[in-house]
Each structure stands twice: as C-alpha cells, then as structure tokens.
Amino acid sequence: MSRKKNKLVKGQGGDITALFSAALGLLGTPWRVSSSQLDADGRRIDMQLECDAPRLTCPHCGTIEQPVHDRVERQWRHLDFFQFEAWLHARVPRVGCTHCGKTTQVEVPWAREGSGMTLLLEALALELCACMPVAEVARRLRMKDKQIWRRIEHYVTEARAKVDMSQVTHIGIDEFGWKKGQEYISVMHELGPQTKRLLFATEGKDHQTVEAFAQDLEAHGGKRTAIAHACADLSAAFTKGITLALPNALISYDRFHVVALAGEAMDEVRTAEWKQEAALVEQELGHLTPAERRSILWGMRRNPSTWSQTQTEAMHWLQRANLKSARAWRLKMGLREVFTKARHHNDAKQAATDLKRWMGWARRCRLEPFQRLGATLKKHFDAVVRGMLDNRSNAYVEAMNGILQQVKRAARGFRTAANFIAIAFLRMGKLADLPASPFRPASPRMTTPTIHRA
Numbered sequence: 066m067s068r069k070k071n072k073l074v075k076g077q078g079g080d081i082t083a084l085f086s087a088a089l090g091l092l093g094t095p096w097r098v099s100s101s102q103l104d105a106d107g108r109r110i111d112m113q114l115e116c117d118a119p120r121l122t123c124p125h126c127g128t129i130e131q132p133v134h135d136r137v138e139r140q141w142r143h144l145d146f147f148q149f150e151a152w153l154h155a156r157v158p159r160v161g162c163t164h165c166g167k168t169t170q171v172e173v174p175w176a177r178e179g180s181g182m183t184l185l186l187e188a189l190a191l192e193l194c195a196c197m198p199v200a201e202v203a204r205r206l207r208m209k210d211k212q213i214w215r216r217i218e219h220y221v222t223e224a225r226a227k228v229d230m231s232q233v234t235h236i237g238i239d240e241f242g243w244k245k246g247q248e249y250i251s252v253m254h255e256l257g258p259q260t261k262r263l264l265f266a267t268e269g270k271d272h273q274t275v276e277a278f279a280q281d282l283e284a285h286g287g288k289r290t291a292i293a294h295a296c297a298d299l300s301a302a303f304t305k306g307i308t309l310a311l312p313n314a315l316i317s318y319d320r321f322h323v324v325a326l327a328g329e330a331m332d333e334v335r336t337a338e339w340k341q342e343a344a345l346v347e348q349e350l351g352h353l354t355p356a357e358r359r360s361i362l363w364g365m366r367r368n369p370s371t372w373s374q375t376q377t378e379a380m381h382w383l384q385r386a387n388l389k390s391a392r393a394w395r396l397k398m399g400l401r402e403v404f405t406k407a408r409h410h411n412d413a414k415q416a417a418t419d420l421k422r423w424m425g426w427a428r429r430c431r432l433e434p435f436q437r438l439g440a441t442l443k444k445h446f447d448a449v450v451r452g453m454l455d456n457r458s459n460a461y462v463e464a465m466n467g468i469l470q471q472v473k474r475a476a477r478g479f480r481t482a483a484n485f486i487a488i489a490f491l492r493m494g495k496l497a498d499l500p501a502s503p504f505r506p507a508s509p510r511m512t513t514p515t516i517h518r519a
Contacts, residue, residue, distance in 0.1 A: 085112055089153075094174055095121070096155075103149070110146045114155040116171075123162035125169045134161030134168050141176045142208070143183045144503065150207065153183065180216075187216050188500035195492055198474070218487045224496035230264065230287035233257070236278075237319075237462035238297040238307070240270040241469050243485050250482060252469070252489075253278045254462050256296065261461050263493040266486045275306025296452065296462070298322035299445060317451035320404045321463055323442070327397040330434035331365060334393035342389075349386035353379065365394050389432060396435050399423055407453035416453045420446070465493060 085098040091114070099115040123131045136156035143151040159170045176183045182190075186206075190213055193202040199217075203210040235256040240249045251274035253265040265278045279289040295314040297303040299322060307314055339346050350358060357379045364376035365383075372380065383391050403423050407416035420442065427439030442449050472489050490496060 089114075089175055091174065096174065105149075108148065109150040109152060111152045111154060112143075114153055116155070116158055118158075121158060121160050121171055123160050123165060123167075123169060124171050125167045126162060126165040128162055128164040131160045131162045131164070133158040135159050137170060139173075141181055141183050142186055143175075144185050144189060182212070182216070184500065185503040187220070188503050190216055191220055191491065191499060192502045192504075194488065199488065214484055214487075217491055218483065220499055221487045221490045221494075221496065224498040225490060225494065227498045228285050228494075228496065230255075230282050230285040232260075233264065233282065233287050234291055235294045236264065236292060236296070236314075238275070238295060238303050239462045239466060240300070241466055243473060243482060248482075250486065251275075251278075252462070252465070254465060256294075256461060260495075262495040263465065263490060266489055268482045270300070270302060272302045272306030272309065275303065276310040279310040294455070296455065299326070299441065304445075315451060316448045317455045318445055318448045319462075320408075320452050323449060323452065324397075324401050324404060326438055326441070327400045327435075328366065330432075330438050331390075331393040331397045333434040334432050335362070335365065335390040338389045346388065349388055350382065353382060357382075361390075365390070365397075369398075392430060393432055393435065396423075396427060396430060396432070399426065404453055407450075411454055413450060413454055417446075417450050420450060420453070468493060 081101065082098045085101060086092060086096075089098065091097055095116045095118040096114055097116075098112050100113045101110060102112075103110045118133070120130045120132055122129045136158050139155055139157050141153045143153050145151055153175065155173065157170055157173060159168050161168045170178075172178060175185075177187075180187065190202060190206060193205070194213065194217060199213050200210050203213050206213075233255050237254045237256045238251065239254075240251050242248065243250045248268075249270040250266055250268055251270050252263060253275075255262050255264050265281050267274050267277050282289060282292075289311050290313050292311045292314045294317065295307045295311055296317050296319050297307065299318050304316060307316055350361070353361075357375065360373070360376045360379035361383050364372055364380040367376070369377075369380075383394070400423055403416075403419045406419060410416075424439040424442055427435040430436070469489060472492055473485070491499075
C-alpha cells in the first residue's frame with residue numbers, strides 16, 4: 066500500500082466516536098464526536114463535533130426551546146493524542162431568540178469563549194508554567210509563548226479578583242529590579258502567623274505604590290486601617306507611603322536590611338582604604354599572597370562560621386593589622402551581635418540600650434560611612450528597635466525575592482512588567498481559583514486474574 070494511502074485514517078465507527086465523546090466529557094450534553102481523522106505524517110488528529118439539536122436555550126436571556134439561527138465553524142487545540150496534536154472542530158450554533166430578539170452564539174462545554182484552546186490544555190499550560198520556564202512550556206506544547214502569556218494573564222486576573230484580604234493585618238514591603246535601567250517592581254507580602262503570600266505587585270518604588278496597595282486591599286475586602294504592622298527597608302519612599310496610606314501601621318525596619326547597610330559601609334571603608342592608602346595596606350598585609358588578600362575580601366562579607374581555612378587565616382592577619390578595614394569589620398559584626406542578642410532575649414529596653422551603645426561606638430569610630438549609618442539609625446530609632454524584636458521580619462520577603470529571581474529566569478521572553486507580575490502571582494500568590502490540573506491520578510483498575518488451563 067502506498068504512503069499516500071496510509072497518510073489519512075478516518076474513523077466513523079460508533080465505538081471510537083463514543084470513546085472520544087466520553088473522554089471530552091460530552092455525555093449528557095447535546096454534543097457528540099461525529100468523526101475523527103488521523104494524519105500520521107502531519108502528526109495531528111482532527112475530531113469533528115456536532116450538535117444536531119434544532120432548538121436550544123438562549124445564552125443571553127435563558128429562554129428555553131429557541132430555534133437555532135445558523136452555525137459558525139470554530140476550531141480549538143486540545144491535549145495531545147499520544148504523540149499527535151489534537152484539534153477539535155465544530156459548527157457552533159447561534160440561537161435566534163424570539164423572547165429577547167438577540168442572536169447569540171452558544172457556549173461550548175470544552176472551551177471558554179474566544180479561546181482557541183480547550184480548558185484542559187489551558188489548565189495544563191498553567192500547571193507547567195508554575196514550575197517551568199514559559200519559553201520551555203511553549204516549546205513542549207508546540208505553540209508560541211505569546212499564547213501562553215495571554216492565558217496566564219487571563220486566569221491570574223480571574224483568580225486574583227476572588228482573593229480575600231479581609232484578615233490581612235501584617236505586611237512586608239520590598240522592591241525588586243525586574244529589568245536593567247533602574248526598572249523596579251514593588252511587592253507587598255502578607256506576613257500573618259498562618260498565611261504568607263504575595264498580595265500585591267506594581268511598577269515603581271515610590272510612595273504611591275503603597276497607596277495603590279491600600280486601594281487594592283480594600284477592593285479585596287480588606288481595610289487599610291486594619292494593617293497594624295508594616296515591615297520594610299529604610300526607604301524614605303516606603304516610610305512616607307506607609308505613613309500616608311496605612312495610618313494605623315507601626316513601621317519596623319527589617320533587621321536584615323539594617324545589617325546589610327552595615328556591610329555596605331564596611332565595603333566602602335575597605336575600598337577607599339585599599340585604593341587611597343595602598344602603601345599602608347602593603348605595609349600591614351604585604352606578606353600575604355594575592356589569593357590570601359582576596360580571601361580577606363570574601364571573609365569580611367561572610368559569616369565567620371562559614372569561613373574556609375584560607376579565609377580564617379587571612380582574617381586572623383587582618384585583625385592583627387592597624388587598618389580601618391579591621392575596625393569596619395568589627396563594627397559590622399558588633400551591629401550583627403546587637404540584633405542577634407535582641408532576637409534571643411526579646412527585651413525591648415535591653416535592645417534599645419545595646420543599639421544606643423553601638424551608635425555611640427559608630428559616632429566615635431572616625432569612619433564616615435559608619436557615622437552616617439549611626440545617624441540614620443538614630444533618626445529611625447523606634448522603628449529599628451521594633452525590627453530587632455519582631456519575628457515577622459522581612460526574612461520571608463527576602464526569601465520571596467530569591468524566588469522572584471527564579472521567576473525572572475523562568476519567564477525568559479517576558480516583554481512587559483504585567484507579564485512578570487502575572488507569573489509572580491501564579492507562583493507566589495497561593496491563588497485558590499486557578500484551573501485544576503487535567504492530570505489527576507487514575508483510579509486503580511480492578512481486574513480478575515485470568516486462569517489458563519492446560
């Protein structure tokens with residue numbers, strides 16, 4: 066038999082069409098699979114669906130037994146059939162209603178209106194995008210990534226409209242650089258004792274982003290006056306936004322950001338000293354190899370418990386040297402110890418005393434970056450102390466920023482901030498009203514052992 070004759074295989078049998086009808090969930094509806102055609106060389110199967118009912122319920126007003134006006138040809142991509150692309154074709158009826166006078170196309174049970182994909186295929190795409198790069202999902206499903214992005218935005222928007230924020234009282238705020246060129250997205254997370262999730266994301270990092278969050282909160286059943294605690298970094302814009310938009314929120318400055326500022330001050334001291342006072346550095350550390358000097362750089366930034374043997378020895382020599390860098394490292398570690406002690410003892414008075422003592426040390430250290438940091442902490446003293454004691458720190462928000470970095474890599478090819486925000490909600494918003502996975506486990510088949518007699 067020639068290849069041309071083998072190319073198309075048509076099915077009209079009742080068994081196969083009944084099987085496809087059941088698999089598509091059409092039993093009990095006016096729809097049925099009337100025929101199927103397999104194109105082995107073209108790697109696709111096409112199924113024709115029919116609705117022969119002469120009268121249907123009007124989709125617009127609900128009046129029953131209205132005449133079918135005409136039928137419009139439509140097609141949809143479905144889940145693959147084995148290794149073949151599967152396509153559904155149907156002549157969709159339009160009902161000419163005698164009650165409301167409108168001619169309206171009926172909804173089909175396997176796809177939403179205006180979509181060229183079935184509901185099951187859209188659900189599969191969303192499930193894959195929650196754990197795979199969008200470009201890879203598009204490649205595996207043999208479609209363009211733009212088609213995937215449209216589905217993500219549609220279903221995320223629908224699911225977010227049903228999100229309940231009525232119990233939100235504690236939030237964490239941070240910004241995330243989603244694109245080169247100072248392009249930022251501000252994110253607001255819930256930091257409740259039971260629920261932690263992404264609540265809101267918007268472009269920019271000014272104080273208006275907090276007002277936008279407050280409006281979104283109220284649109285989802287929450288109250289801006291119910292926000293009792295807001296954790297943020299020492300951003301003046303976020304501080305202003307919280308003060309204006311969330312009037313009852315106590316601000317706490319995240320301890321991780323404060324210690325990070327001390328790390329930045331330490332790096333500033335080290336960089337200036339090693340460039341401007343190279344002769345003194347050479348005198349103090351000239352006996353170290355270039356590799357050991359690089360170990361000092363990394364050892365100053367890392368936790369001592371994670372030092373390698375080389376870094377431990379290099380940091381030993383740094384502490385014996387008469388360098389500003391050594392004093393800067395001790396100041397950073399001193400502030401870190403103040404925060405650690407406050408976390409363990411949970412004593413507000415002692416935490417305030419320890420922080421004031423460190424600020425005095427910073428003021429007298431003759432290192433300008435630490436003097437500036439001490440002045441900043443003094444300006445926001447109460448909020449910094451709250452951040453020292455509060456267990457709902459931005460640690461979760463920082464961890465979520467790590468996931469946002471993964472999202473950024475996974476969303477290769479995203480063109481707009483809206484795309485990025487949509488995939489962030491898909492992965493981090495804990496949305497409850499997304500389509501269910503089409504691949505639920507099958508029920509075990511109960512079989513009777515076959516006995517073969519000789």
